[in-house]
Amino acid sequence: MxxxxxxxxxxxxxxxxxxxxxxxxxxxxxxxxxxxxxxxxxxxxxxxxxxxxALPGATLQDIHDLRDPLRQMDAIAQSAFECVPLLNREEARLLPILEAAVREVGDGHRLMAQTSLGELIRPSPNLGTTETRRRAFASINSKRLDFAVINRYGYLVLAIEYHGSGHYHKQSFIRDAVKREALRKAGVPTLEVPERFKPADLRADLLGILGKAELARSGT
Known part of the structure; x- marks a missing residue:
């Protein structure tokens, strides 16, 4: 019909x-x-x-794409895991010195270790396109700070990078430059600690930086 x-x-x-x-x-x-x-x-x-x-037309990359939680679970099921130290031996030696200095600052400051930079700063929504902000965030999100000082409100007020043995090579220099520039644009100071540091000098530097930051915030 x-x-x-x-x-x-x-x-x-x-x-x-x-x-x-x-x-x-x-x-x-x-x-x-x-x-x-x-x-x-x-x-x-x-x-x-x-x-x-795989559905028709799926590539090998699609099949092994680990963004799929089921595939992540399968990969985990086929492996064994063990605990590893959060800090290496040199960083662990630095930790109590920083903790003591941050406690001396007081006012609710806290010291964090091995913190994702993408959890602490992000591109400002007031500048650039969505794509440029996406690319900028992707450039910092996988990077970590050796140590981070946050204030009572949870905001980053000081980044601390330790340049220990084996630190100086081309890739480390470039990664540090990326982090340093992103932190500068966020208005966050960076304290760079050399391999051979003096605890008294490190304490004075940390207190001086955080003291200046507090004065700047209070407007005095």
Missing amino acids: IWDEGWLPASWTADLADHLNAIALIVATCLLAAAFGARMFRGRRRGRRPGWT
Whole structure:
């Protein structure tokens, strides 16, 4: 039977077309879901993890994309884990000196270790495009500060970088420059500690920087 729309009112024709389009979309979705379910079922019968069978056109990169939590869990299931120290031996020697100096500053300041820079600063929404801000954040998010001092409100007020043995090579220099520039733009001072430091000098430097920061915030 050939459908002739000529005898229908124009408004009915438009409504009918919308309904037919909606029905076609639902049918197509159901067919796709059925095909995907069949592939998952075949994967189960072969002893594979449900949902791991690649859809047509999937690349090897898609199959092994570890953004999928199921694939992450599978990778973890095939490995063993062990605890490792948060700080190396040289950084651990520096930790109590910094802790004591931060306690002396008081006013709710806290010392953090090995903190993600992306958790402490971010690109300002008032400058640049969404894409430039995304790229800027991606450039710092995977980097860490050796030590970070935060105030009572949880804001970063001082970044501390320790330049211990084995620190000086090309990649470390570039990473440090990236962090230093991002921190400068955020208005956060950086205290760089050399391998051979004197505890008294380090304490004086830390107290001096945080004291100046407090004066700047109070406006005195």
